[in-house]
Amino acid sequence: MEVGGKAMTPIGGVEAAVYTVPTDRPEADGTLDWDRTTMVLVHTVAGGQRGIGWTYGPAACASVVVGELAPVVCGMDVFDIPAALAAMVRRIRNAGRTGVAGYAVSAVETSLWDLKARLLGLPLCSLLGQARPELPVYGSGGFTSYSDEVLQEQLIGWKDLPRVKIKIGRGRDLDRVRLARATLGPGTELFVDANGAYSAKEAIRIAHAMDDQDVRWFEEPVSSDDPDGLRQVRDAIRADVAAGEYGCDLTAFARLTGAVDCLQIDVTRCGGVLEWQRAAALAAAAGLQVSAHCAPGLHRHVALSVPNVRHAEWFHDHVRIESMFFDGFPEPVNGAVSPDLSRPGMGLELRGSDSERYRVK
Numbered sequence: 001m002e003v004g005g006k007a008m009t010p011i012g013g014v015e016a017a018v019y020t021v022p023t024d025r026p027e028a029d030g031t032l033d034w035d036r037t038t039m040v041l042v043h044t045v046a047g048g049q050r051g052i053g054w055t056y057g058p059a060a061c062a063s064v065v066v067g068e069l070a071p072v073v074c075g076m077d078v079f080d081i082p083a084a085l086a087a088m089v090r091r092i093r094n095a096g097r098t099g100v101a102g103y104a105v106s107a108v109e110t111s112l113w114d115l116k117a118r119l120l121g122l123p124l125c126s127l128l129g130q131a132r133p134e135l136p137v138y139g140s141g142g143f144t145s146y147s148d149e150v151l152q153e154q155l156i157g158w159k160d161l162p163r164v165k166i167k168i169g170r171g172r173d174l175d176r177v178r179l180a181r182a183t184l185g186p187g188t189e190l191f192v193d194a195n196g197a198y199s200a201k202e203a204i205r206i207a208h209a210m211d212d213q214d215v216r217w218f219e220e221p222v223s224s225d226d227p228d229g230l231r232q233v234r235d236a237i238r239a240d241v242a243a244g245e246y247g248c249d250l251t252a253f254a255r256l257t258g259a260v261d262c263l264q265i266d267v268t269r270c271g272g273v274l275e276w277q278r279a280a281a282l283a284a285a286a287g288l289q290v291s292a293h294c295a296p297g298l299h300r301h302v303a304l305s306v307p308n309v310r311h312a313e314w315f316h317d318h319v320r321i322e323s324m325f326f327d328g329f330p331e332p333v334n335g336a337v338s339p340d341l342s343r344p345g346m347g348l349e350l351r352g353s354d355s356e357r358y359r360v361k
């Protein structure tokens with residue numbers, strides 16, 4: 001199609017589906033308990049191809065996709081994703097960028113990148129350009145709801161990963177960290193995540209008490225809404241302090257860059273692929289590396305497009321869902337994943353036979 005002398009490929013459709021998958025065991029962190037995970041999957045259509053993207057959020061994200069975002073992006077050129085993103089962000093101004101509406105924007109934007117790459121017959125990492133060949137990952141789970149035996153079993157299952165993270169913040173922190181260190185041995189990097197369970201002073205005391213266990217990463221020792229507290233902890237402890245997983249726009253990331261050692265960015269929340277790259281650039285300007293938060297299937301390509309990525313989270317919950325739902329989901333090799341350059345887009349195909357029984361909408 002040609003509009004005003006410019007060839008264009010209009011976005012012809014935007015659909016959303018909701019899947020709720022029970023966890024394999026009850027899961028909890030320092031501040032939340034859950035027994036199921038909801039994925040809102042978006043399909044966008046243009047030029048005879050379909051792109052996919054998703055977010056992990058309430059089913060209400062699907063209503064925003066269909067009711068608010070689809071009318072805005074349908075008819076726009078699939079090759080002009082910055083324009084589509086800007087239009088979606090404008091549309092949700094009154095709904096609020098943080099939370100459900102921002103997560104919905106992220107899923108649509110990401111699916112447009114998958115779609116654009118498929119239309120060009122390229123893997124997404126080639127369309128974006130690779131800054132590095134592979135993405136180091138860290139095992140993530142170690143829920144506070146696990147018994148010691150289950151925690152050990154999970155850690156042993158990650159024996160090929162050189163770094164792992166457990167949740168803390170519900171008591172027995174030191175016992176569980178010591179158990180993890182004893183199970184892993186000295187060669188594996190050990191990370192902890194309190195999900196904002198502590199005050200700054202509590203977090204500093206706990207970090208000092210964990211020092212002899214060589215904990216390298218203390219994620220959200222205090223709430224991400226408290227950059228001053230994060231900075232106070234960062235300046236007082238040996239482990240790197242990380243936060244950023246709830247960031248829905250660049251101002252949220254800008255508030256954190258002076259308060260952390262490594263900025264976490266989640267493509268399913270931050271606004272999608274473009275905002276992920278922009279947040280990584282903000283981090284680079286502050287001399288920081290970034291880490292991809294959760295949704296490993298979606299970060300495999302975008303995270304390789306920036307030079308300052310440290311690693312990506314191999315989150316038990318999401319690995320379980322994405323490996324069940326998608327053909328083409330990767331397995332880490334030597335602690336890292338690489339894109340499959342023989343597959344276009346993000347290289348993932350939904351397996352309807354395995355996903356449909358979890359579909360709720």
Ligand SMILES: [Mg+2]
Nearest residue numbers: 193195219245
């Ligand atoms: Mg976290």
